[in-house]
Amino acid sequence: MGRLKPHRxxxxxxxxxxxxxxxxxxxxxxxxxxxxxxESGHDTPVLIEDSGFHQTAESAVAWARERxxxxxxxxxxxxxxxWAGAGEPWPGREVWDPSSER
Numbered sequence: 001m002g003r004l005k006p007h008r009x010x011x012x013x014x015x016x017x018x019x020x021x022x023x024x025x026x027x028x029x030x031x032x033x034x035x036x037x038x039e040s041g042h043d044t045p046v047l048i049e050d051s052g053f054h055q056t057a058e059s060a061v062a063w064a065r066e067r068x069x070x071x072x073x074x075x076x077x078x079x080x081x082x083w084a085g086a087g088e089p090w091p092g093r094e095v096w097d098p099s100s101e102r
Contacts, residue, residue: 010067013048017041019064020081021051021073031076034060038067057101075101 021036033055039045049067054060057075061084064071072081073096082096083089 010049013038013040014067015069017048017068018045018070018072019051019068021057021060021064021071021084022081023074023076024053025076034073036060036064036073038064041068041070057096058098061096061098 017039018041019036019038021034023031024033024035026032033053034051034057035053036051038048038051040048051060051063054063057073061071061073064073064084065086069086071083071085072093073084074081075096080094083093084096089095
């Protein structure tokens with residue numbers, strides 16, 4: 001199916017799908033911010049929108065929650081994504097703590 005054009009199709013996807021966020025690092029290994037993407041979350045996920053770059057986890061998660069209640073974030077020092085979405089986390093998924101980023 002290919003990539004959807006966000007400006008044309010975004011509205012129909014609001015409140016659905018899954019947003020993946022992850023820490024970004026510079027060439028020296030210093031944490032510089034977050035990026036990610038919003039996908040449809042179906043059996044064959046389709047990219048809905050790229051998040052662009054966010055300097056803070058809070059900013060990235062706010063962007064994500066405007067699009068989907070299902071948000072996963074991988075902060076520095078974590079090997080897996082943590083739940084940062086609305087409502088109850090997925091079973092067995094550790095919950096992201098915004099205060100840990102300060």
